[in-house]
Amino acid sequence: GQNIDQPTEMTATEGAIVQINCTYQTSGFNGLFWYQQHAGEAPTFLSYNVLDGLEEKGRFSSFLSRSKGYSYLLLKELQMKDSASYLCALSTGDYKLSFGAGTTVTVRA
Amino acid sequence: IAGITQAPTSQILAAGRRMTLRCTQDMRHNAMYWYRQDLGLGLRLIHYSNTAGTTGKGEVPDGYSVSRANTDDFPLTLASAVPSQTSVYFCASSDSPGGANVLTFGAGSRLTVL
Numbered sequence: 001g002q003n004i005d006q007p008t009e010m011t012a013t014e015g016a017i018v019q020i021n022c023t024y025q026t027s028g029f030n031g032l033f034w035y036q037q038h039a040g041e042a043p044t045f046l047s048y049n050v051l052d053g054l055e056e057k058g059r060f061s062s063f064l065s066r067s068k069g070y071s072y073l074l075l076k077e078l079q080m081k082d083s084a085s086y087l088c089a090l091s092t093g094d095y096k097l098s099f100g101a102g103t104t105v106t107v108r109a
Numbered sequence: 110i111a112g113i114t115q116a117p118t119s120q121i122l123a124a125g126r127r128m129t130l131r132c133t134q135d136m137r138h139n140a141m142y143w144y145r146q147d148l149g150l151g152l153r154l155i156h157y158s159n160t161a162g163t164t165g166k167g168e169v170p171d172g173y174s175v176s177r178a179n180t181d182d183f184p185l186t187l188a189s190a191v192p193s194q195t196s197v198y199f200c201a202s203s204d205s206p207g208g209a210n211v212l213t214f215g216a217g218s219r220l221t222v223l
Binding site: 031042043044045048089091098101 | 142144149150151152153154157167168199206209210211212213214215216217
C-alpha cells in the first residue's frame with residue numbers, strides 16, 4: 001500500500017510564493033502528480049514527475065526526490081484565483097492513482 | 110466540448126434504495142475510474158476499468174458495482190444505499206492506464222443517503 005501526507009491548510013498573500021510539501025511511502029512507483037481543485041469543481045491536472053528534479057510550468061513548479069519519498073509544488077506570484085485545494089497523487093505499481101487528502105491554499109489580498 | 114458527463118449532478122436518496130450514477134466520455138479513452146471524495150479523506154478509488162469489457166476493484170469497492178459494456182460508458186451502481194455512501198462521486202478517464210496516466214475528471218455527482 002501507500003501513505004501520502006500533505007498539510008491540510010496553508011495561507012499566503014497575493015504575489016507571494018507558497019510551497020506545498022508531499023511525502024509518501026509506496027511499494028511501487030510510477031510517477032507523482034499534482035492536481036488543482038477549486039471548491040465545488042472537478043480536479044484538473046497540474047504536473048507530473050517521474051524522474052528526480054524540478055519541472056517548471058509557468059508560475060507552477062513541481063519537484064521530486066524518489067529516494068526521499070518527497071515532492072513539493074511551488075506556486076509563485078500568487079493570484080486570488082490560486083485559492084484552491086492541491087492534491088498530491090501517486091501512481092503505483094499497477095498504474096492506478098492514489099490521492100492525498102489535499103492541501104487547501106487560501107490567498108489573501 | 111469533449112469531456113466527461115456525469116448524471117445526476119445531485120441526488121437525495123433513501124437508505125436501501127438502488128441508485129445508478131451515469132458516466133459518459135467522448136474522448137475514446139481506454140481507462141475509466143470511479144472515485145469518491147469525502148472531507149479529510151481525499152479521493153478514494155472505488156472501481157476502475159482499463160479497457161471495455163474489463164473491470165477491477167479499487168480501494169473501497171464494497172457496496173458498489175460497475176460495468177463497462179463499451180468504451181464510452183461506465184455506470185456505478187449502489188445496490189442498496191447506506192448513509193455512509195453519502196459523498197461526492199467523480200468519474201475520470203485516461204488515454205492509457207499506464208505511464209503518465211493523466212486523469213480527466215467529470216464534474217461530480219453529489220449523493221446524499223438518508
